[in-house]
Each structure stands twice: as structure tokens, then as C-alpha cells.
Amino acid sequence: MLRRILLPLAQSLRDLTPIVGVVALFQLLVLRQPLPDLAGLLGGLLLVVVGLALFTKGLELGLFPIGEALAHALARRGSLALLLLFAFALGFGTTVAEPALIAIADEAARVAAQGLAIPDTAEARQDYSLGLRYTVAISVGCAIVLGVIRILKGWPVQWLIMAGYAGVVVLTGFAPPEIVGIAYDSGGVTTSTITVPLVTALGVGLASSIAGRSPLVDGFGLIAFASLTPMIFVMAYGALR
């Protein structure tokens, strides 16, 4: 029992060690001055470690088993409409709850408010941040749907990626400059803690239940889409807003 509590703690500590190491190295050797408010920072880091440990443990206990079982069951069921609906809902739901995306969206809203792109009120910031997150979540949902169709049809992944890149290039020309950076970043943000394992489970489950599809080659394309479509959707959101 103790082991089960300590293991995720040790894992999230390990995530943080390199950051603390690099920062400490630069503080001691390069800047040669103590950090201001060291106690506050350490307290915050402790919260990060404990939070991350609880979060991953919770994912292991709750989300992943039911999500993976569902993905496998629906992949085997053969109803295309249900499968696509599930794919979209899974992409959307996991992205809305992605902590890294929440953090970035809030930060983006703060920066936009300081840069006077939106009114500097709590309400406007929250609207902006939510709009951004829902846009990204819808785009990930669409990406997973597209990825599922690709697995079913056996389309080669390179062509879709190339089409996606072309979309990014074209939209960059139309999007307002202040959204471009956030759009490009949102591609990398979506593919972290929750989305990757559940989406991979869907892809692998699907690929292994269709004859002639290899789980290795066909199961993994989903993540690549999920980090491409957010760029396109966020820029479109910025251009249309």
C-alpha cells in the first residue's frame, strides 16, 4: 500500500529533478545569487509534485481502464457512426481536461489582456482562455475522427500530414500575427498526459481488430494529427474572431 502511494510520488519527483537541477546550477554558478522567495517556490514545487502524483494515480485507477476497455469494445463493434462519435468525444473530452493546455490558455489570456488585444477583465480573460481551449479540443476531436477514418481506409499517414502542413502554411498568411505563436504552441501542448494513452489505446485497438492493419504502423498516426489540427483550428479561430 505504501509502495503504491510512494511510486507515483517518486515518478513525479523525477519529472521535476532535471528542472530543479538546471535552475540550481545556473543560480549557483552563473547568477551567484539566492532565489528570491525560495520558500514560496519550494512550496509551489511541492504542490506540483503532489498534484502530478495524485493526477497520474487517478488516471491509472479511473480513466485509463474504462477508456481503454471502451475503445476496444467500440473498435470491435463495427458501427461506424458510433465509433466516429466516440472518437470525437474522446478527443474533445481529454483535451478539455489537459492540465498543460489549461495552463497555457490562461497564460495566453493574461498576455492578450496585457497587450490590449482583449479587455483586461477577469471575464474577458476567462472567455478568451475557454474559447482557445474549446477550439483546441474540437480540433483534437476532428483529428481523432480523421485518424480513425485513415486507419479504416488504410490511407498513408504522410499525405495527410503534408496536407496538414500545407493548411498551416496557408492559414498563417491569413491569421492575425498575435495568434500565430499561440496556435503553433497549442500543437505541442495537446499531446501530453491524458490524451496520448487513451487515443493510442483507441488507435491500437482499432488497428488490431481490422485485418491487414498493423497496430504499430496504423495505430500511432493519431497523435501526429492531434498535434497538427490545433494549429490550423486556432489560427482559423483567430482569423474569424
Place this chain on the structure above:
Amino acid sequence: MSGWLDSLLAILRTTVVDVVPIALVLFGFQYLVLRRPVPRLPRVVLGFVLVVVGMVFFLEGLEQALFPLGRLMAQSLTSPEFLGLPAPSTAWQDYLWIYLFAAALGFATTIAEPALIAVAFEASRITGGAINAWGLRLAVAVGVAIGIALGCFRIVTGTPLPYYIISGYVLVLIQTAYAPKAIVALAYDTGGVTTSTVTVPLVAALGLGLASQVPGRSPLLDGFGLIAFGSLFPMMTVMGYAQAGEWLARRRRLEKAS
């Protein structure tokens, strides 16, 4: 103390709302479509409670530690007093320390990234050792280090982000045509693997802090993009690593033959 508690409660409220969609999706499909009870329901519910509590702690800790830390490092490594300059400078050569810090941060966080360790191990097992797990991890870490450092250079110089990313795409596409087929999918995946939940906020704060320090740069226009750099460059270094390995193997064969 009560302010602290209030902010925790506020985060708790929004976090519950954030977790509702995925809970609805999973339970909805389970009960309405599969029409089967959830196996081990109490365990699953406990899992969801832990997810919410964990997210609350994490987001609060982020606000108190990771964001300030990123901003602080950007500020102290670019302050004119530290650099020994009379006034804030716009010359990119004056900011070597921040590039070095960014590279070190990118390298260290990537080399220790658990998801990457797992992927590298798996890749080495599948290819029967042709892809070396350590070589792959080093390739990805070097890619992230170069990417984030170059991203900082871009922020300092204020050159447009799309130029870098689009030329990166072109390079990736060219490499895709020539790289060994087995590595391509893996290379594309490493791009997403490197940007973990802890690294993303810190790197974002670093970029925003840097953009607000360098004269003439605005956080809104120049501050973002580091994460995009960090997920683009590993694709290139991983394919480059595979290409170099293939080239070396071919040369060795040629030498043996002659």
C-alpha cells in the same frame, strides 16, 4: 491563509467543470451504448476524485512555482546588471546565457522524460537493437535543446515565427523522403512526446519572460513559439540520427567489401 484557500476553491470549481466532459463521454458510452455496468466502479470513482484533486494541486503549484521560476530565470539571465551592460541591449550576441540556459533546460528535461524512455526502449526492442535506446534519447534531447535555444534567439531578434517553422517543415518533409522508413513514424511521434506537462508551462513562462525583457519585443507577438520549436526539432534530429546510422553502416560494409 484564507486567500490561499479561496484560490484553491476557485481552482477546484473550474477543475470539476474541466473533468465533466471526459467523465460524461466515458460513462455515457458505457451505460447508453455498451449497456454494461462499469467494472470496479468505486475504484474508477476514486480515480476521478484523485484526478480532480491532483489537477487542483498541480495548477496551484504551477501558479506559485513553475510560472514564476520561468519568468525569474528569463529576467535574471537577461538583466543588464548581470550582463554587465549599461542599458538593455537588442543585439542577439548579448544574450548567450539565456540560449545556454534554454538548451540545458531542454536537454535535461527531455533526457529524463519517462514517456521518451519508454518509447526509446520499445523502439530498440522492436528493431532488434538497430535503433539504440540511448542514441535515440540523446538525439531527441539534442533536438529539443537546439529547438528551444533557437526559439530564444528568435524571440531576441524578433524575426517572424512562421519562417522558422515552415522551413523546419520543409526540411522534415525532405528528410522523410530519404530517412529509413522504420524511423519516420517514430520520429513524428517524438515531437509530441517531449512536451510534458511540467516542461510546457516552464518553457512558456521562459519565452514570455524573455519577450518582456528584451527592448522592442512584445510578449503577445514574440513570446510564444518555444514549444513549437521544441516539438519540431526532435523530428529532424531523430531522422538525422537514423540517416547517420544508415550511412555509417553502409560505409562499413563498403570498407569490408573492398
